[in-house]
Amino acid sequence: MxxxxxxxxxxxxxxxxxxxxxxxxxxxxxxxxxxxxxxxxxxxxxxxxxxxxxxxxxxxxxxxxxxxxxxxxxxxxxxxxxxxxxxxxxxxxxxxxxxxxxxxxxxVTNLFGFKQHLDPVHVLDSLPEAVRLREAFGGYLSSGAAHTLLVSGAGYTGVEIACFLSEHAIANSKNMKVILVEKADKAVGNLPEPERRYVESLATDLGFEIVTNSSVVSFDGADVTLETGEAFRNVFFIWASGxxxxxxxxxxxxxxxxxxxxxxxxxxxxxxxxxxxxxxxxxxxxxxxxxxxxxxxxxxxxxxxxxxxxxxxxENRPLKKYRPVDLGWVIPVYPSSAGKVLGIPVRGRLGLAFHYLTCGYRTHDLRSARGYLALGLKNIFGAR
Ligand SMILES: Cc1cc2nc3c(=O)[nH]c(=O)nc-3n(C[C@H](O)[C@H](O)[C@H](O)COP(=O)(O)OP(=O)(O)OC[C@H]3O[C@@H](n4cnc5c(N)ncnc54)[C@H](O)[C@@H]3O)c2cc1C
Missing domain, CATH: 3.50.50.60 (FAD/NAD(P)-binding domain)
Structure with a gap:
């Protein structure tokens, strides 16, 4: 056999x-x-x-x-x-x-050897980690008065999770400062320049501070210090750096x-x-x-x-070449989105709808497909 x-x-x-x-x-x-x-x-x-x-x-x-x-x-x-x-x-x-x-x-997430107080460091590469983040973030928002979300990595995962959590804090009437720390000289540097600038402007319109050319050098379980010497107290820390x-x-x-x-x-x-x-x-x-x-x-x-x-x-038959076809991409940066589908720029709620509908198309489960369809339609026609 x-x-x-x-x-x-x-x-x-x-x-x-x-x-x-x-x-x-x-x-x-x-x-x-x-x-x-x-x-x-x-x-x-x-x-x-x-x-x-x-x-x-x-x-x-x-x-x-x-x-x-x-x-x-x-x-x-x-x-x-x-x-x-x-x-x-x-x-x-x-x-x-x-x-x-x-x-x-x-x-999976690459921590690049970072191992300081990893328990309260959150990543977003699997469902158990997303659930752990959700529970911890709920607890963080309900404790104390001042809240700071600090995300190491301003690539698309970093910006995406910052936007989603910021929207969640706003919906729960919580004030939250958002800091994105990026080693490179700009956020979402792998996107084409017009989309990159659009995503960056969405983040800055939401009040996010983007610290470029820097990285996290220390975390004591609550406070973060950056390479630039800047320090942030009692943060909710997410690592999305690679x-x-x-x-x-x-x-x-x-x-x-x-x-x-x-x-x-x-x-x-x-x-x-x-x-x-x-x-x-x-x-x-x-x-x-x-x-x-x-x-x-x-x-x-x-x-x-x-x-x-x-x-x-x-079967001893000749193999087939893989020929990639790129139809486009959409990044959901809640409550908006940015992307290009078939060469056409897609933004806002339409992009979000497209994102949920394609997720529904990819799922193997009828119940999930119905859930994604409802989310897609809600973004086209309804409330947030
Ligand atoms: C937060 C986030 C958002 C994203 N958003 C988008 C998006 O909007 N659009 C898009 O096109 N792409 C997006 N991506 C990228 C996309 O999710 C990946 O490219 C895609 O999931 C990769 O598919 P895969 O089959 O290679 O791996 P996966 O879908 O990750 O599947 C890998 C499987 O292997 C299992 N596994 C892992 N390690 C082991 C092990 N050691 N032993 C046994 N099993 C193991 C896992 O449990 C999993 O079931 C996103 C990624 C992240 C992290």
Missing amino acids: KRIIVAGAGFAGFAALKHLGRFTGTSPEYEVVVFDRNDYTTIIPSLPDVASRRMDQDLPKANIRRLLPRGAVFVNDEVRKADLDARTVSTGSNEYEYDYLLLAAGS SKRAIEDISGGFGSLPDGRMHVNRFLQVSGYENVFAAGDCAAIKNGDIYLRRAVPFSVASGATAGKNIVRSL
């Missing part, structure tokens, strides 16, 4: 499983084993909604076991290690051999970017390993001269190509 392991049941993993499942359901000589540290899959772009109580925590979830293709085996455990030369993955307690491996475990590959311990002779994304060829095979594929956030996929940004549409499309190519490889 040949074993195909899929590490991570997110956007890329499930897109691959659609193809792998059709194949293995009818072929008893193949076994598909799916690993995920959670027993549910998550619409990750909804984490700011959950953290700011705009969305129930169950809406972006769908049960993995119920969605798996016939014949696939689910292991609800974390992949801690992969050895590409030995062809094994390990969960710590068990080791599994594979014939084919798809790495699709996405990315991300890295979710499975760090992967040994083998492959190349990777500094953030751990693994180099793949046009067929999404990891460099040097014909039987190992990577898709989604953990793959460094070149599109012309640049690497694709981390985004849901590319994760789904690359996962689907990787799944098809594993099937083709098992």
